[in-house]
Amino acid sequence: MEDLTRLIISHERIENIKNNYLELTNEEAHYINKVMRIKNGKEIFIANGMGSLWKAIKVKNDFLEISQLKNPHLFQEKEIYLLGIAVVIPKSGFDDILKMCTEIGIDFIQPLFSERQVNKNLNFSRKILRWNSIIKEAVEQSERLWKPSIFNSMDIIEWLKSRDNQERVSISITRENTHYDLNQWLRKHQDFVNKKGGIFWNVIGPEGGWSSKEVDFFNKNNTTFVKLSDTILRTSTASINASSILNQWRIDLKLRN
Template sequence: MEDLTRLIISHERIENIKNNNLELTKEEVHYINKVMRIKNGKEIFISNGEGSLWKAKKVKNDCLEIIQLKKPYLFQEKENYLLGIAVVIPKSGFEDILKMCTEIGIDFIQPLFSERQVNKNLNFSRKLLRWNSIIKEAVEQSERLWKPSILNGMDIIEWLKSRNNQERVSISITREETIYDLNHWLRKQQEFANKKGGIFWNVIGPEGGWSSKEIDFFNKNNFTFVKLSDTILRTSTASINASSILNQWRIDFKLIR
């Protein structure tokens, strides 16, 4: 595929394009003209973050002409087996988690709150805007066609209570006994995956560890503990490790089906 600059444009904006011309926002004008220095007449790629990719030509500083709007240059079906990382927001490093999990191929990122969390005083709606912007940039950089979703923050116990039968959840742990590592747990899920698809989650806890109340809840509700490593990992390291394991499992699973 050609090595062209990419720009993520929401599906709603793509649907409302008239005469194949896309008017750019101030931020997009700055990116195209000042950062990437795209000249009039040059082509770039436009993606809606939902599997479709178009070629577009810059016709003015604030306008792109979409080439064959009704027939995308490339389309990728959504995965049947979706991957999620649920992370108790650490004091620092969460933005790196967003970037790298996006680049690796995670489909859902769930920020969590827990009893031993260090950083609880967040302006969450403001943070969510910034986090979505970071994810968008990582999608453009990594040339993904599907943009992952970052969900509203939730308490770990309330989030677990809201899971449905199309989701499978493993909880990473360090000092508790477990018979599984994440790879082993994922292989045990393959019969479920064969039948239904669904979302496969790994939950990363706070750097201070899960509280006794949270551990009791996990045990009483039969959530599976998994290990990511024989060493103690920081939240950011654990998130990247788990994301890589999840993504490699999906690649391998599709090859053997």
């Protein structure tokens, strides 16, 4: 595919375009004009983060023309098997987790609270805006056509209670005997994936480990513990490792099918 600058524009804005002309925000115009130095008459790619990609032409500093609005240059169907990472927010490094999980191919990111969480004093109204911006930049950089969703932060126990029967959850744990590593757990659910669809989650805990109350809840609810490594991983390392395992499993599954 051509090596053109990419810009993510929300599906709602694409839907509301009139006469094939898209007006850029000040931030978008700065990026196109000052950072990427795109001249009038030059092409860029526009993506909506929901599978569609268009070619657009810069006609003014703050306007793009998308001539084939009803016929995207490229369209990618949504994945049947969706991948999620749920992470207890660490003291530092969560921005990198967002970037790298997005680049790898994760579909859902769930920030979590836990009893042993180091950093609990966060302004989440501001954080969610920043996190979405980080994900958007990572989508543009990695040339993904589907933008991952990031959800509002929840307590780990309340989040687990809210899962439905189309979701499968594994919890990464250290210093405990487990029956499976993450790869084995994924293979165990072959019958489930053959029914078409579903979300597969791996949960990464706090750097201080799960509390006894949390572990008791996991056990009472038959949540499967999995191992990611023979060594103790930091939250950011564990998140990237789990994301890579999940994505490779999905790639292999599609090849087999």
